[in-house]
Amino acid sequence: MTTHAQIGSSPLTAAKLRNPPRLAGGLPVFGHTGAFINDTVGLLQRTHDECGAVGKFKLFGKDVVLFTGPEAHEALFRQPDEVLSPNAAYKMMVPVFGRGVAYGAEPAKMAEQMHMLYPALRNNRMRTYTEIVARETLDTIASWGEEGEVEASAFFAMLTNYTSSSCLLGKEFRTEMSEEFSKVYYDLERGIVAWGYIHPYLPIPAFRRRDRARARLGEMVSEIVEARKQSGYRGEDFLQTLMDAEYKDGSKLTDHEVTGMLVAAMFAGHHTSSVTTAWTLIELLRHPQFLDGVHDEIRARYAEEEAYTFQSLRDLEKTERAVKEALRIHPPLFILLRAALKNCQILGYQVKKGDWVAVSPLVAHRDESVFSNALQFDPDRYGPGREEDRRPFAYISFGGGRHKCMGNAFAILQIKTIMAVLLHRYDFQLVGDTIETDFQGLVLGPKPPIRVRYRRRARGRPLHDAKEHPASGGD
Ligand code: HEM
Numbered sequence: 001m002t003t004h005a006q007i008g009s010s011p012l013t014a015a016k017l018r019n020p021p022r023l024a025g026g027l028p029v030f031g032h033t034g035a036f037i038n039d040t041v042g043l044l045q046r047t048h049d050e051c052g053a054v055g056k057f058k059l060f061g062k063d064v065v066l067f068t069g070p071e072a073h074e075a076l077f078r079q080p081d082e083v084l085s086p087n088a089a090y091k092m093m094v095p096v097f098g099r100g101v102a103y104g105a106e107p108a109k110m111a112e113q114m115h116m117l118y119p120a121l122r123n124n125r126m127r128t129y130t131e132i133v134a135r136e137t138l139d140t141i142a143s144w145g146e147e148g149e150v151e152a153s154a155f156f157a158m159l160t161n162y163t164s165s166s167c168l169l170g171k172e173f174r175t176e177m178s179e180e181f182s183k184v185y186y187d188l189e190r191g192i193v194a195w196g197y198i199h200p201y202l203p204i205p206a207f208r209r210r211d212r213a214r215a216r217l218g219e220m221v222s223e224i225v226e227a228r229k230q231s232g233y234r235g236e237d238f239l240q241t242l243m244d245a246e247y248k249d250g251s252k253l254t255d256h257e258v259t260g261m262l263v264a265a266m267f268a269g270h271h272t273s274s275v276t277t278a279w280t281l282i283e284l285l286r287h288p289q290f291l292d293g294v295h296d297e298i299r300a301r302y303a304e305e306e307a308y309t310f311q312s313l314r315d316l317e318k319t320e321r322a323v324k325e326a327l328r329i330h331p332p333l334f335i336l337l338r339a340a341l342k343n344c345q346i347l348g349y350q351v352k353k354g355d356w357v358a359v360s361p362l363v364a365h366r367d368e369s370v371f372s373n374a375l376q377f378d379p380d381r382y383g384p385g386r387e388e389d390r391r392p393f394a395y396i397s398f399g400g401g402r403h404k405c406m407g408n409a410f411a412i413l414q415i416k417t418i419m420a421v422l423l424h425r426y427d428f429q430l431v432g433d434t435i436e437t438d439f440q441g442l443v444l445g446p447k448p449p450i451r452v453r454y455r456r457r458a459r460g461r462p463l464h465d466a467k468e469h470p471a472s473g474g475d
Contacts, residue, residue: 017350020056020065023047031058037194040439041334044360054349060197064337064356066363067346070370073359073393075346076338077401081107084357086403088339092196095210096188096267098218101260109247113261116245116253117406120238126413127310128236129167133414134308136162137421144454149431152278152450156418160274161185163414168265170237172224180220187213188263192442214263221259238265269407272332275445277415280326281422282446283377285430290379293318298423306424313416321379323415324389327397329377331361332443336399361396362444370394426454 023046026032035043036059044066047055053069067076076084087103087110094104102110119125140159144150165181166174173181191210195202225243227233234240242258253261284291297318302308340355351357366374371381371388381388389395398405405411422428431451438447 017345018348020054020349021051023051023055023057026058033059041362044363048363062356064358065351066358068364070391070393072347073396073400076357076359083342083344084338085341086338089337089356092200095200097264098256098260101257102264112247116242120241121410125236130308130310130313130413130417132166133163133417134421136166137418147455149451149453152452153446153448156274156277160270164266164270168238169262170235170239177220184213184217218256218259222255225255238262269411271443273411273414275332275443276327277418278446278450279330280323280415280419282435283326284322285428287377290322294322295423298420302424308417308420313413316416316420319416319419320412321382323412324382325377325379328365330444331397334362334444335360364396425457427457429453
C-alpha cells in the first residue's frame, strides 16, 4: 500500500483519497497558463467558485492545487517542508538570495538562518526602528511646505526604501551607499521575471544584470562588515544581528550568507510594506467615516507631545485596524506556493509528488462565510465583539504555520508610524479616477499613478469636509 504524509483529517489510505476537482477549460499542454497570465486573480477566484475549497488547474505544465478556507490553510501550512516545500516552489529566488541561503538552503539550515533574525525583531529593536521610521518620514516631507501633490506609489516606495535600508542594512548603506544600493537593488528586482519559473539561470540579460548586482551587493556588505569589525561600531540593525549570529555548531554566517539574508529581508519587507502603506492611505481617503476615527485617534494621542515612540504607537488601535483591513482586502502576496516533494493528502484530497500547492490570501479574504461583506473596507470587523480574524488561519495576509511572516509586527509598526506622522501634519485628498490593482508584479499594489493632494493640517477642518469628495473605486 502507498503511504502518504497526511494531515487535516483522519488517516486515509490511497484508495480512499479523492482527486481534487479540476477547473474546466485550459489547453492540452499549457493548461490554464494563458488565463493565469492574463487574469491571475480571476483564475484563482474561478477555481474557488467552480471547484470549492479544493480545486486544481494547470500552470506551466504543472498541476496546481488551490486550497481555500481556514481548515484547508491550516492543513497546508502544517505540512513539513520535506513534504510541501517552499524552497522548491520559490527556487527562482535562489540566485537573488544566493546559493545556500534561505530558499537556497536545506530546510533545517534555512530554519536556523531564519531563527537568527529573531533578535532583530525584539521589542528593544522595535523602539529603535520606530524612531528611525518617524525621523525618515519627517525628513522626507520636510520640503513639502503648505500644500502640493505627490504620486503615492513612488513616494511610499522611496520612503520605505529609506526606512528598510536604515533598519535592515544599517546607517552606512543609508548614508554612504544609498545611490549605489538603489541601483543594485533595482537590478536584483528586475531579475525576478517569469522565466525564472522555467530556469533561474537562463543566459538572458535580466539574469546577467541580476547576478552582477548580487555580486556587487556582496562586496558592499563585506566592506561594511570589515569596517565595523575594525572600528568596533555596533549597529542596531539586522546586519549587526546577522554578524553576531551563530549556527548551532558555533560557526558564523559567511559574508555571502549575511548578504543573502539581508536581501531576503529586504525583498520580504520592502515592497509589501510600501504598497500596504499606499493602500491604507487610499482606503482611508475613500472611507471618510473611518478616516475621521483615525485622525481623531492620532491627533488626540499626539496633542501634547510629538514623540512617535514604540509605546505611543501601540495606543493607535484604530490605525492598526485600518492597516490590517487594507492588508486583508489587498494582500500584497496574493498567492503562496509549495511544491509537493512526496505524495500526500490534505483534507482527504490527494496531492501528488510534483504538484504545486497554493493558498491565495486574496481569494481567502473574499470568502463571505469567513468575513461578512467581505469586499467592504471595514476596519471595525476586528473590533471588540466582532473579531472576525479570531478564527485561526482565516486571516492570512502574513501566511501561517512554520513559514509565517517574521516581520509582521515590524511591518505594521512601520506603516502605523508613517500614517501617524503624515496624518498628524497633513490632510490628504485623492485626485483623479478609480484606483485599480496592478497585477503585473509578484507583489500586488495600487496601479500608479496615484495622485494625492496634501495640505498642511488646518486644525478641526479635514480636507474632505472642505472640498468635494474624491474619486473612489474598486478593483
Ligand atoms: C506588509 C508587509 C508584509 C507582508 C504582507 C508579508 C507577508 C508575508 C507572507 C505571506 C509570508 C509567508 C510566505 C509563504 O508562506 O510562502 C512572509 C514570510 C516572510 N516574511 Fe513577510 N511580509 C511583510 C513584511 C515583512 C518584513 C518587514 C519582513 C522583515 C523585516 C518580513 C520577513 C519575512 C520573512 C523572513 C519570511 C519568511 C519566513 C519563513 O519562510 O520562515 N516580512 N511574509
